Amino acid sequence: NEELLRKAEKLSVIGELAAGIAHEIRNPLTSLKGFIQFLYPSMNDNQQYADIMLSELDRINFIVSELLVLAKPHSIQIKPLPLIPLLESVLALLRSEANLKNIDFRTAFAYHPIIAGEENQLKQVFINIIKNAIEAIDGHGEVHIATSLKDNHQVLITLTDTGCGISEEMIHKLGAPFFTTKENGTGLGLMISSKIMKDHNGSLEIKSREHEGTVVEITLPIVQDQIGSS
Numbered sequence: 001n002e003e004l005l006r007k008a009e010k011l012s013v014i015g016e017l018a019a020g021i022a023h024e025i026r027n028p029l030t031s032l033k034g035f036i037q038f039l040y041p042s043m044n045d046n047q048q049y050a051d052i053m054l055s056e057l058d059r060i061n062f063i064v065s066e067l068l069v070l071a072k073p074h075s076i077q078i079k080p081l082p083l084i085p086l087l088e089s090v091l092a093l094l095r096s097e098a099n100l101k102n103i104d105f106r107t108a109f110a111y112h113p114i115i116a117g118e119e120n121q122l123k124q125v126f127i128n129i130i131k132n133a134i135e136a137i138d139g140h141g142e143v144h145i146a147t148s149l150k151d152n153h154q155v156l157i158t159l160t161d162t163g164c165g166i167s168e169e170m171i172h173k174l175g176a177p178f179f180t181t182k183e184n185g186t187g188l189g190l191m192i193s194s195k196i197m198k199d200h201n202g203s204l205e206i207k208s209r210e211h212e213g214t215v216v217e218i219t220l221p222i223v224q225d226q227i228g229s230s
């Protein structure tokens with residue numbers, strides 16, 4: 001955890017630079033895409049190459065938009081948010097993908113607090129983590145999502161999967177930019193998630209054992225108990 005935080009800190013300078021570059025890359029990308037689409041009807045037999053170009057441009061766009069999360073958002077909207085509905089909406093988003101892979105979501109929401117945060121950024125974190133869990137499972141498996149009260153002023157969100165786990169040598173590389181073991185991975189999800197958690201005065205910790213699965217523990221400060229007030 002300490003290490004992830006330290007990495008996130010070190011990366012915030014690099015991140016801001018990357019985000020600045022990402023921003024600059026966006027406009028030429030958009031114009032490239034526009035011109036390819038413009039030429040499309042006249043390409044006849046070559047349209048297949050245009051399709052590849054467009055899908056590669058989409059991939060660059062995706063990576064660039066991931067990097068943009070690292071920029072200080074101009075209109076960051078910190079609002080009180082009920083945590084459980086936020087988690088439920090993320091699960092709803094990913095449920096069909098999980099169903100296709102024969103993966104069950106199990107929830108144990110023992111605590112329903114209100115937290116403070118930027119809704120889309122927090123969703124982004126949970127999407128990243130749960131997507132990683134889904135991608136780590138080969139065949140049937142489960143992803144557990146639980147909430148509980150921690151130290152009287154924090155919520156602990158535990159995301160556990162029955163996936164392939166992470167070897168000891170790999171676990172030190174987590175959170176480094178572009179570190180991925182996936183053919184189509186960006187290696188940005190965990191780095192960006194750690195940064196977002198840091199911006200929310202929270203934490204993100206990963207425990208894993210190869211072949212046994214992975215646990216991601218996220219803590220966030222509580223603004224208010226959903227039932228009653230504190």
Ligand code: ADP
Pocket residue numbers: 128132133136161163164165166174175179180181182184185186187188189190191213214
């Ligand atoms: P990406 O998903 O694009 O590879 P991430 O930053 O989200 O990038 O994750 C980096 C790497 O960490 C993954 O490629 C994978 O090797 C490992 N990883 C992350 N989460 C899990 C998990 N739940 N189970 C196994 N490995 C994981």
Ligand code: MG
Pocket residue numbers: 128131132189190
């Ligand atoms: Mg990922």
